Amino acid sequence: MKGNVIVLNGTSSSGKTTLARELQSILPEVYLLCSLDAFWDMTPLGMPAGSKNFPNMKLALAKSVRALAETGHNVIVDIVFCGQKTGTELAKEFAGLNTKIVKVECPLDELSKREIARGNRTIGLAKSQYESVHLGVHYDLIVDTLIHSPKQCAEKIMDSMH
Template sequence: MTTETVTGPAEPVHARIPDTTAGGTVILLNGTSSSGKTSIARELLSVLDGTWFHMPVDAFHGMRGGHALPGDDVQAEIDRTCKGFHRAVAGMAAGGNRLVVDYPLSSPWRLLDLLDLLDPQNTVLIGVHCPLPELERRERERGDRQHGLAATQYDHVHAHGVHDLDIDTSLHSPAECALRIRDVLTDRPRPTAFERLRRSLRP
């Protein structure tokens, strides 16, 4: 008596989920509003090897539509947007994509949430600094930012104290900052800032 192995039809190629061999690198630019994060991100895309995505949180806020919420509900909506943004960043990185993320860690929960979501070995945390008087001057000059936003964020975005690299945009141009970040990528500090922060804040 012989036995036969019954197999189903071959899975069509277009139905297969592509493999992801490894997660992608995340460069997280952390600084206040008007500190120069977006300008640095644009320069990075021109000097880094290969394909990178620029993911600014402002783009997610810009997708919001519908009717404005009452004032008491605005912060809750901002927090929901940021939580979704965190998961979008983590999902893109998990898919093997390389990202430049433009985002202020202006509340402790934002850092804690990202420590849980991102691969600490593949996250490069950059502190984007600028003196407050210069931030306020830029706000006035630009005219497209809430006046005083940088001041409200100033004491919070770098409160955790640990970055893989700190840069001052009042001293260096966006292009110079981008080159310094590129150099850090080739010789990353070990343990990374995210690894150290996870150990201290997520024991």
């Protein structure tokens, strides 16, 4: 029996990880969290994100998620797409899986405030991703993390799965 896959796509600081943790706490089944940040945490210290030494990190994440789902695990994917390129790669890798693609949106001015408040992100990272992250991507659902709380967004996702 294959597991379900929920993909949360949005810029840095849009609230994907917080939303993923909320989903884990309210979904009736167990879901593993597979985040792009965790993949970058595997690289040597000081290695810049997007390094040419790791040209296919998002594809590697997608293949890992597929392996988890094929072995019966439910997975929440916390990722920042490079627009349609990542969307196309994931669609190919997740073919035949029960997948829900969720747009996690938040206004740019709020993203900037969140980056500053976090203190562990490069200022301007969300702005650099803002235009491309959703470009050409087809979504099953959209949540807005400024208007709704993490719990409300998680409940909207959970309700859409029935």
